[in-house]
Amino acid sequence: MARRADHSREELYEIAMQAACEIVEADGYHALTARNVADAIGYSPGTLYNVFANLDDLTLHLNGRTLDALYDRLESSEDLATPEDNLGQLLDGYLSFLEDHRNLWNTLFEYSLPKGQEPPAWYARKVNKVLSLLEEALSPIFPEGNTEAKANAARILWAGLHGICSLSGSGKLQVVTTQPVRAMAEGLLANYVAGLRISGTK
Amino acid sequence: MARRADHSREELYEIAMQAACEIVEADGYHALTARNVADAIGYSPGTLYNVFANLDDLTLHLNGRTLDALYDRLESSEDLATPEDNLGQLLDGYLSFLEDHRNLWNTLFEYSLPKGQEPPAWYARKVNKVLSLLEEALSPIFPEGNTEAKANAARILWAGLHGICSLSGSGKLQVVTTQPVRAMAEGLLANYVAGLRISGTK
């Protein structure tokens, strides 16, 4: 059988992403195979390759959606009085997203592009969009205009928190500590920001 | 052909680890396959399964060696005046190890045990041994006896630095910043420790 046209290319993209999402949520990144997705949407593996360049491409698109969802969750934060409060709120949102979507979040980082390849611009834009929320929260700590220092601090903090979350997610933290992720993340956040406040932010 | 006895089981373990190490150093974790290792040592895949339970087991042992090598590198640090100096020296050692053994270091984290499984005690011991160097360097900041706070801080700092190094190693940092890894790591270290100094360490 061929030329079914049950779905347009756009619909095919949509249901494939949906299926990919469900597969990952249910069984994790390792279960995200071409045949699994194809089975789930009732098409053959080959059809996926009309819509996506390859599985890497599909994964990248899935991760794009996860970043969108993460942004939406974080963006709904209220504007509080101090940077510390705002950052704490962002952290709450981040950790609760992580709890709700462990497997999707893990896929965000377990997957990396083949060596040497860079992600497309639209992907970098989504990451930067999430980071901009962190920059905003850090903003009051830095003097007006020092956008570079602010951007750098946001990325350092993000990477640091990522370390805690990813080691925890892969079970590597449990081996060396009984501290809960939240406590560690709060510890890093509080002390790093305290350090920023007294050090070279001018 | 069978029953060659060219090598004892210990020798087999040794040359397999050697081969695994070279394969990873040369081509990365993804090249660490049973057949690649078997070919490299001139045995069939099946033989590997007499020495190791499975590829996971082999990888875990390889990672154990990497941890040993990392410890040896860090342990050779001198004892300087301030925690800041000692921590800086550890960071230097860590980053230079990372540069010299990118692929081995990546394997340390790209690989995780199947969900639910815990690494054996000897593995946890090796990780804790590396962490003890960090604890030692942080020691003067904490009041005598507060070993738990010290241990916690060491693990938070380690996880944070790990985030920076792993995002960098997988090419994910380059997407959002031009900061060198070293600058980011130093930024995190300096501010986190500064924060520790003024906050609740008593």
Next chain:
DNA sequence: TATATAAACTGAACAGTGTTCAATTAATAT
């Protein structure tokens, strides 16, 4: 020394992976 036992090793096999592509089918344009 001849024979039985046990251990080491192989290589084919199984079920899975990503990916390609000739062949088929159906919608569309002529």
Next chain:
DNA sequence: ATATTAATTGAACACTGTTCAGTTTATATA
């Protein structure tokens, strides 16, 4: 009614980890 074009399939390729019956050889026993 016919030719063209595009969508879809499914078999095939080269790879993966892992198992295990069968072969070979070293060692222990008689």
